[in-house]
Amino acid sequence: MSQQPASGMKLPQDGVAWEELAAKLDAMKTNDADWRRGRLPSYTYYVDDDLLEKQTEAYAKYIVENALGAGLVFPSIDQMQADIFSMGFDLFNAPVGAGASFTSGGTESVFQAVKTCRDQARALRGEPRGNFNVVAGINAHPALDKAAQILDLEVRRTPLDSEYRATAAAMEAATDERTIMLYASAPSYPFGLFDRLEEISDLALRKDLWLHVDACWGGFISPFAKSLGYAIPEWDMVLPGVTSLSADIHKFGYAVKGASLIIYRDAAVQKYEAFEFSDWPRGTYWTPTFGGSKPAGSVASAWAIMQYLGRKGYERATSDTMKATMDLISGVNQIDGLKALEPYGEGNLFCFVSTDPAVDIMAVADILEARGWIRGRMREPLGIHQGVVASHLPFVDDYLGEIRRAVNEVRTSGKLGAFKERTY
Ligand SMILES: Cc1ncc(COP(=O)(O)O)c(C=O)c1O
Incomplete structure (x- = not known):
């Protein structure tokens, strides 16, 4: 691992038009993880646009x-x-x-x-x-x-x-x-x-x-x-x-x-x-x-x-977060060849591992990641590390479907993956 290299950009002689920069800022995000639609397990803690507006204000x-x-x-x-x-x-x-x-x-x-x-x-x-x-x-x-x-x-x-x-x-x-x-x-x-x-x-x-x-x-x-x-x-x-x-x-x-x-x-x-x-x-x-x-x-x-949230607002956000967590855990446990590590349910983080030698869990993570579902990886035990936020709730079924497909693909293809050392 090394420091990020410089891009070679020089300070422009004249200022760049604001419209151009604003458009570029939006465009640059194209390849970033899609935090609005449940694709990111940590780093961002997005709940909804109302809260985002109040945070910004x-x-x-x-x-x-x-x-x-x-x-x-x-x-x-x-x-x-x-x-x-x-x-x-x-x-x-x-x-x-x-x-x-x-x-x-x-x-x-x-x-x-x-x-x-x-x-x-x-x-x-x-x-x-x-x-x-x-x-x-x-x-x-x-x-x-x-x-x-x-x-x-x-x-x-x-x-x-x-x-x-x-x-x-x-x-x-x-x-x-x-x-x-x-x-x-x-x-x-x-x-x-x-x-x-x-x-x-x-x-x-x-x-x-x-x-x-x-x-x-x-x-x-x-x-x-x-x-x-x-x-x-x-x-x-x-x-x-x-x-x-x-x-x-x-x-x-x-x-x-x-x-x-x-x-x-x-x-x-x-x-x-x-x-x-x-x-x-x-x-x-x-x-x-x-x-x-x-x-x-x-x-x-x-x-x-x-x-703005008060106890009630935090309870609402936590309720969605915990429901998404528990739904994901029970969904993962219903997929043949996967298992959530036990115990669970003390918060919005869990890990899941493969129980089938024909399913390489890192290959599952690779496929999910290639499809935009960024996953954390665990080295010990080898598995997928899943943080959950409130805005994941509407995407739980989509995500479980993707996991199911990825598991089947790995099982039939015999695909192997590898642990990625740099994690978050
Ligand atoms: C338990 C725990 N401690 C410390 C940190 C570090 O926090 P930060 O990234 O805000 O510096 C994290 C980040 O996820 C964490 O989960």
């Missing part, structure tokens, strides 16, 4: 402002962030005294949790250069490893149980005196299943370790799936051992991208979160998180959409 109202100036020149951005934090505290059962930051996405929220924990550990242990480790299941999102690489920490990944969940026992076995954090997923991106959070929370309390819960994918699905009657385990600040949690508003919170929440049980730790620097020719430069200039439109869209 909210974003556009703050297209010029910069969230870097929130506490200085744009008090309205401060106010919106404060409202978002309060709604987040309520949704995720944060206690009085909790603190939060608004970040650009899951990766930055995870980075902030790890950085805050590391800097606290360095301060409390009196080891300003101390190299510590973080213990996580092998299902943890690579955002953790990215943070650890930058922050000079070791990540110890532990095996999962037979239900693809990280357990307290495996985590405990991997800890030592250099461990500063346990990291668990709610749910994990590979399997869409929750780690054994109650026991991991107990372990964190018993060992006095920071527990971060990564709910970047599921944070804005789980509370609503739970009120709709789906069996969602306890995962948020209700568990006393949870020190911080991350939940992306730009996924199923339906904000425009560039919106995530990191919540800390105790706002006091945030002194280790912020960045402050004074040793230059100007005054003190301070940012609450990693980013500098930040799109205020993302804050405005999060603030507006959370209220």
